[in-house]
Amino acid sequence: MGFCCCKDEPIDLDSEVDLYHFDLHRAVGKGAFGKVRVVEHKRDGQLYALKYINKKSIIAMKAVKNTVQERRLLEEINHTFIVNMRFAFQDDENCFMVLDLMLGGDLRFHYERKLTLGEDAVRFYIAELSSAISYLHSQRIVHRDIKPDNVLLDKDGHAHLTDFNVACHIEHGKALTSVAGTVYYMAPEIIYRKGYTFTSDWWSLGVMAFELLFGRRPFRGKKSVEVMRSIMHDTPEIPEATGHMASAEAKDCIMRLIEKSPSKRLACKPKGAGLAELRAHAWFRGYDWEKLDKKAMQPPFVPDPKKLNFDFSHELDEYMAPSELLTHQKRKNRDVNKLSKEMRQLEEE
Structure with missing residues (x-):
């Protein structure tokens, strides 16, 4: 599946969900507003797609409103033929949305x-x-x-x-x-x-x-x-x-x-x-x-599970830019985080 990163100390899986609750696997997508990689929940082994968006990029692109709006909409909806959101959280650097994993590609x-x-x-x-x-x-x-x-x-x-x-x-x-x-x-x-x-x-x-x-x-x-x-x-x-x-x-x-x-x-x-x-x-x-x-009709095409049904360059890009590589490395804990403060101010506008 790819590389995994783990936190050294024990993780309280009953605590509020954060990045440490997941093992990180391969990158599978990249867009104007974020990147996507496969993650595995450490409690039950369930695979998800983790969409993460760098806060500096959000602010620079004036996309705070879109990001906040997307999360709020996904919190409201749940449908058989929609990629639904299961968890959402953030740290000092990124906003995260944990979504249903679609292994068949777009x-x-x-x-x-x-x-x-x-x-x-x-x-x-x-x-x-x-x-x-x-x-x-x-x-x-x-x-x-x-x-x-x-x-x-x-x-x-x-x-x-x-x-x-x-x-x-x-x-x-x-x-x-x-x-x-x-x-x-x-x-x-x-x-x-x-x-x-x-x-x-x-x-x-x-x-x-x-x-x-x-x-x-x-x-x-x-x-x-x-x-x-x-x-x-x-x-x-x-x-x-x-x-x-x-x-x-x-x-x-x-x-x-x-x-x-x-x-x-x-x-x-x-x-x-x-x-x-x-x-x-x-x-x-x-x-x-x-x-x-009810998803009871047989689809006319079933993706080959042995093949990568996405552009491999997404993963290559991720590892060609090690400074941007998502890891479990601890972020600096500051009482007042400048980026989070800016995000809140822009969200309220």
């Missing part, structure tokens, strides 16, 4: 190696993710960054939505106007900045389905402004080249998810009726939704 990793994932697989992932998205919306949470990179597979091949860094609550009667997310997956209503709600997540799901099934994104450009212009004005064309064939039902479902008008977009009916509309679509004819929600 959809971007598998897509880039296969070019397309096949219609059965894409339909299965869209079905599972639709359940997660509908649940979030019922909690008045909009994710705002649904894309292949943020969908992780467990060891059995089930899809789980992760990365709530730009997710937020929507208050009753109030629309969002801030631009957030990844430009290729942004809904037109986000770009126009005239106000948007939960409908933007269904658009992003449709863009992702298009990409996974047809091998390219529906809206493209060399620069962000060109991508935005394409999203606002272009009608995507479905490639019909060999290897990209899809059923008429699949094409209809995906094109209706990327309908530019939110009021006409599939799954966007008000008062929670959107999920039922999606599930009633012909592309999902014959689906046993009760079995799917």
Whole structure:
């Protein structure tokens, strides 16, 4: 599994959870706001994913609000197809979130190696993710960054939505106007900045389905402004080249998810009726939704447990920068920690 670090003195496993309760294993991810590595709880041997974010980096990137918001949202939610948070704590240097471990890798990793994932697989992932998205919306949470990179597979091949860094609550009667997310997956209503709600997540799901099934994104450009212009004005064309064939039902479902008008977009009916509309679509004819929600349906693809289902460079980067390597080494204990104080002040603003 990798290198482990242990604390010399005995650990009280009944005390408040901290880094010493876990053995540290290999690094498996790196993003703009943090790193992820596999950890093992010393009490029961349960494996988790530890996401840790350096406080100096949070403050320098002015990302305190996002970090605090992500933790608070994860404390509220728990769903079969979401990467749920199990513990959260901090020390002088880092903020930590202990999450469900997904050993199957993300959809971007598998897509880039296969070019397309096949219609059965894409339909299965869209079905599972639709359940997660509908649940979030019922909690008045909009994710705002649904894309292949943020969908992780467990060891059995089930899809789980992760990365709530730009997710937020929507208050009753109030629309969002801030631009957030990844430009290729942004809904037109986000770009126009005239106000948007939960409908933007269904658009992003449709863009992702298009990409996974047809091998390219529906809206493209060399620069962000060109991508935005394409999203606002272009009608995507479905490639019909060999290897990209899809059923008429699949094409209809995906094109209706990327309908530019939110009021006409599939799954966007008000008062929670959107999920039922999606599930009633012909592309999902014959689906046993009760079995799917219980993870009782067999996934079309099971990741190989003998292979690394993530980019090995994450681990290489970790050990190429020993000054940034996460260890159990004791941090200096100060009565008033400058970084924690700054974090608290920024959180209160």
